[in-house]
Amino acid sequence: MPLSEFSLIERFFASRARRSAATAALGIGDDCALIAPRADQLLAISTDMLVEGRHFLPDVDPRSLGHKALAVNLSDLAAMGATPRAFTLALALETADETWLAALADGMFALAERFGCELIGGDTTRGPLNLCITVFGDVPRERALRRDGARPGDDIWVSGTLGDARAGLGLMRGEWAASLYDADEAARLRHALECPEPRIELGLALGGVAHAALDVSDGLAGDLLHILERSGVKAQVDVEALPRSPALRKLAGADQLRCAIAGGDDYELCFTAAPENRDAVIAAGARAGVAVSRIGTITTLLAPSEAPAIVWVDASHAPLDLKLQGFDHFNAA
Numbered sequence: 346m347p348l349s350e351f352s353l354i355e356r357f358f359a360s361r362a363r364r365s366a367a368t369a370a371l372g373i374g375d376d377c378a379l380i381a382p383r384a385d386q387l388l389a390i391s392t393d394m395l396v397e398g399r400h401f402l403p404d405v406d407p408r409s410l411g412h413k414a415l416a417v418n419l420s421d422l423a424a425m426g427a428t429p430r431a432f433t434l435a436l437a438l439e440t441a442d443e444t445w446l447a448a449l450a451d452g453m454f455a456l457a458e459r460f461g462c463e464l465i466g467g468d469t470t471r472g473p474l475n476l477c478i479t480v481f482g483d484v485p486r487e488r489a490l491r492r493d494g495a496r497p498g499d500d501i502w503v504s505g506t507l508g509d510a511r512a513g514l515g516l517m518r519g520e521w522a523a524s525l526y527d528a529d530e531a532a533r534l535r536h537a538l539e540c541p542e543p544r545i546e547l548g549l550a551l552g553g554v555a556h557a558a559l560d561v562s563d564g565l566a567g568d569l570l571h572i573l574e575r576s577g578v579k580a581q582v583d584v585e586a587l588p589r590s591p592a593l594r595k596l597a598g599a600d601q602l603r604c605a606i607a608g609g610d611d612y613e614l615c616f617t618a619a620p621e622n623r624d625a626v627i628a629a630g631a632r633a634g635v636a637v638s639r640i641g642t643i644t645t646l647l648a649p650s651e652a653p654a655i656v657w658v659d660a661s662h663a664p665l666d667l668k669l670q671g672f673d674h675f676n677a678a
Contacts, residue, residue, distance in 0.1 A: 378465035380431060380481060387489060389482040391421035397474040401539070402517070407445045409539040410476070411452030416543045417562065418480035419460060420612040423548035424560040426490040427482030429460040434467035437475040460545055488552035490616065495557040495576035499617035501641040502555075502626060504544050504633075506590045507565060508601065509537035511608020521596060530592045541612035547637075550629035551616060558616035564607045566655065569615055573643075573653035580653075582641035584667075585660040606657075606667070617643055 371379035382388060395414050397403060415432065422429050434453075438446075457464065462480070513534030515521055526534070544560075551558065557576055561568050565587075573580055587605045594601060618626050623639070630637035647653060657665045 373464065373466055378431070378433070380465070383483050385486055386483040387486050389422055389425045389427035389484050389489070390479065391418055392477065392479040393417045393421070394475065394477040405539060407448040408452035411449040411454075412456050412540050413452075414476040414478055415453050415456050415462070415480070416541050417612060418478045419456070419462065419543035419545060420541065420560040420562070422480060422482040423544045424490060424558050424614055425482070425484055426488055426548045426552040426555075426558070427484035428549065429462040429545065430481045430483055431463045431465045432457070432478050432480040433465060435475075435477040436467065436469045437472035438469065439471065439474060456543075460543075485552065490548065490551060490555055490558035492557055492559055492572050492575040494555075495572050495578050495617040495643050496619070497578060497643055497645055498620065499556055499643040500620055500623065500626075500639050501569070501580060501582065501615070501617050501643060502637050502639050503561065503565070503588060503613055503615050504547055504630065504635050504637050505542075505611070505613040506588045506593065506636075507561065507606075507611050507613060508587075508593045508604030508608050509534055509590050510541065510610035510612075511538075511564075511604040512593050512596065512600075513538035514608075514610070515600075515604070521600065525595050526592060530595075533590075534592055538610055541610065543612065544614045544633065544635060546633035547614055547629060547635055550632050551614075551618075551626070554622050554625045554629055555616040555618045558614055561609075561611045561613045561615050563609045565611075565615065566606045569655060570653055572615070572617065573647075573655070576643075577647045578653070579644045579647060579656070580641055581644050581656045581658055581662075583660060583662070584657055584665060586638060586640040588636065588638040588640075602667070 371377075380388070395401060395410070395417070401410055401413070414434075418432065419429055454464075513536075516523065516526065516531060516534055523531070548558070557572050559568055559571055569580060569582070584602060584606070589601060589605055593604060596604070626637055644656075657667045659665055
């Protein structure tokens, strides 16, 4: 018998959600979920949508897709220094394939259980494949990491490495020779694209240390500009300091920069902090188990009517003429 909407929800999602530790006053099964505020905490809320053909390829492994759909939302909580609490899932499907749905749910719930994040509601419908998740987290009122806190003199940092996800996409598209990579390297690049790791522990460790933060989802060139715009500042970034994996360094120099600066889907944290907090930042990375790299400086405040800008420099601080921009859904090939 074909799955109905409600049997699909019950079998693959609701029954598993009820087995998790309840954090909501009322979860799946009513018109709304109910979440009680926690003392001295703000509720951090974010929504991300993944659309087939735009955010993932049609042949993506469904377990990886389930992981990524939740991971990109948890990454937003990490950028705010918030602890994950709950999420909702809206899912559109062309057909209800039981094997595919089971793998999708496995990937999603494996990540949810790691971070104690409870599924509390959502919706399903028939249509082009689309996953839309809204995630909820808790952050102490005075420790939320925002985009508008960068100050002149701040160091600019990023976590992990940049560009591997874009390199993995380029490899899958045939943009560079497959012979550059052995099977393990190719698998790691594809894993970077399909299974990003939300930096929750780092975001929590940066509370009270960093001045501003966001996650790098659409490329460093575009995402850092969001901090500059909201904070009213300019920045200088040393391209030689951008952390790149050995696999990415196998590409030509121009392709490395295109992946590391303009490639999306890294989901690393980019943040600013005062120079006197350098040791604290490194310690935060060590506690979170992720490397952190200092890549530049917040330079000056913007003058009235001045647009935010990044000056890209080489190791000798000579300016580079780079035209790379972050990903834009309405201005992308």
